Amino acid sequence: MKICVIHVNCEELSEKYTKVISTNFDRVKRADTEIVHKYVAHLRRATDTVFALPILLNKIDVVQRIVEAEAEGADGVMVACSGDPGVIEGRTLVDFPVVGPMEAGLHLAATYGKKIGIVTTADPSWSEYCGTIAETCGLAGRIAGVERISIPSAKAFTEGFETPGPVREAIILAARKLIADGANTIVLGSAGLSVMASATDLAEVPGTGIPVFDVLSVGLKMTELKIDLQRAFHVPSASRIGMYERLEDADRGRIARLFALPWAPPRPARP
Structure with missing residues (x-):
């Protein structure tokens, strides 16, 4: 399986962090799990992630990376931040597991x-x-x-x-x-x-x-578990009644245009 790990700071800031996290993940992931990393485009200071306004703005970048990961063939994503930014929003847009580690x-x-x-x-x-x-x-x-x-x-x-x-x-x-x-x-x-x-x-x-x-590490294992359940038993990626109701693709495109969001085109729905 292919899991995308989405980081909440830009790549150049996250280099040392990514090396350590990758070592930890190698200890717990399944042998057949491939991990790819994506990074947000704007936030460049780790201390910004504890304030409400940067958290809000950063969610837009995180959600964009979630949409990209699905379009590029990932089986699920985990957002590598204990604030779980963009997780609720991302679940309404894609048909694979989106995991918040906290x-x-x-x-x-x-x-x-x-x-x-x-x-x-x-x-x-x-x-x-x-x-x-x-x-x-x-x-x-x-x-x-x-x-x-x-x-x-x-x-x-x-x-x-x-x-x-x-x-x-x-x-x-x-x-x-x-x-x-x-x-x-x-x-x-x-x-x-x-x-x-x-x-x-x-x-x-x-x-x-x-x-x-x-x-x-718990979040990574939870992502593997949810992917397995979706593959084996076709368990939905999230409940579609309530908070995670799926935003229809036409509405997703309309919202993206309204706010000038460069979201990738949707991937076909999973069985």
Whole structure:
């Protein structure tokens, strides 16, 4: 199967990040899974991804890449950001699985323990956004809390990719605070933190037996699962009644013209 991973920063900014994430994915993907990477065209600063306006604007780029991936023959996509930008919108346009890693990570964590703790970046705006995603996923009642690491994002996501040890320890410290508040499973509400955790083999809060979930790796596996279900049993890529109702191709083209969006022509509907 062919999975497209869509990054929320431009390619030149994501080079080091892509190398680390690819190493992690090679550890968990199936032997027959091919991974291709796509990048947005505009956003060039990782710290912009924690603010509401850049998130909104970036969704347009992400959705364009989702449409392109289907047209180019991918079997599914995962958006490589724990904010799941463009996932809801993308599901209304295409007929293959579109996976948000945070949604996948939270739901998987809920099968490991009753109370979920979310460890995220030092940015207050992003920690609040993590709580909002939990509400959207219907899991607000299962959240023990959201805890930010102490290292500023500008440092964590630059020096951290070269020397991830301090970030790893900051994750553990934040996780222990959540455990004290009742968490018995930990989700990393940050793609960057997820990458560094798996790169340093952090999958358990040391000495506790409490799992730590790298949402990107969970998201990749969820994408494989959804593709398998669609292939084997023709399970729809998303429910077409409700939030993910399919936008008809004519309407999709009309909207694209209204907003001058360079979307690729639709791929024929899947059986």
